[in-house]
Amino acid sequence: MARLVNGILGGFSGKVGTVVGVIAGDDCIIRSLPKKGTNFTTNELENQKKLGMVQAYLNPIKDLLKVGFANYYTKTGGFRAALAYTRREALVSDHTNFYIDPALFKISGGLLPQAINPAMVWNGPEILITWDIADVNYEEEADQLMVLIYDTLNANATTRIFNGAFRRDGEIKIKLEPHFSNVEVNVYIGFVAADRKSQSDSQYLGKIMV
Numbered sequence: 001m002a003r004l005v006n007g008i009l010g011g012f013s014g015k016v017g018t019v020v021g022v023i024a025g026d027d028c029i030i031r032s033l034p035k036k037g038t039n040f041t042t043n044e045l046e047n048q049k050k051l052g053m054v055q056a057y058l059n060p061i062k063d064l065l066k067v068g069f070a071n072y073y074t075k076t077g078g079f080r081a082a083l084a085y086t087r088r089e090a091l092v093s094d095h096t097n098f099y100i101d102p103a104l105f106k107i108s109g110g111l112l113p114q115a116i117n118p119a120m121v122w123n124g125p126e127i128l129i130t131w132d133i134a135d136v137n138y139e140e141e142a143d144q145l146m147v148l149i150y151d152t153l154n155a156n157a158t159t160r161i162f163n164g165a166f167r168r169d170g171e172i173k174i175k176l177e178p179h180f181s182n183v184e185v186n187v188y189i190g191f192v193a194a195d196r197k198s199q200s201d202s203q204y205l206g207k208i209m210v
Helices: 042-068 078-090
Strands: 002-004 014-016 019-024 027-032 091-093 098-100 116-123 126-132 144-151 156-160 171-175 184-192 203-209
Touching: 042 078, 042 091, 042 098, 042 144, 042 156, 042 184, 078 091, 116 203, 126 144, 126 184, 144 171, 156 171
Parallel strands: none
Antiparallel strands: 002 027, 014 019, 019 027, 091 098, 116 126, 126 171, 144 156, 144 184, 184 203
């Protein structure tokens, strides 16, 4: 395996002859083609399974993560950063298997202030999310709330990205679609700046039955 830095091939992705180019973040990596019938090691198979689990978990909320992880965690940020973060920080194992810990999972990251004393209440068919606004200053009042309500078992998600409440509002009501019925959902919030150039670390509000 080798890394190509503006070499004669200029950084490529795909198969060329007996080599294959892979774009990984800002790196261009060259690998030889695998031999037919290659037997993967136990660790390689486990890593493939873990990556597949993370991708399946994140794909339904890709648009949200592109915003929430913009310029965060890796050089390029965005969805690849969300993949890297989740794989390294939120994927945990017990004695029998590995899984994504909802309390460690993030939908956003950055330096904006988090919501103060956030809380949620289920008033079917709506979830009411509230936070304190007494100390919100004028520079932050137009920050917009990002929301994820995620039924991970069925891969159903409701999100708010650029259509959430403003920080100054102190609350948002989200009406759930009928397919969110008798299921457990995880709820997350975060803020994106009015100029869309920065975000807050997201906050996990917990899980509720809806």
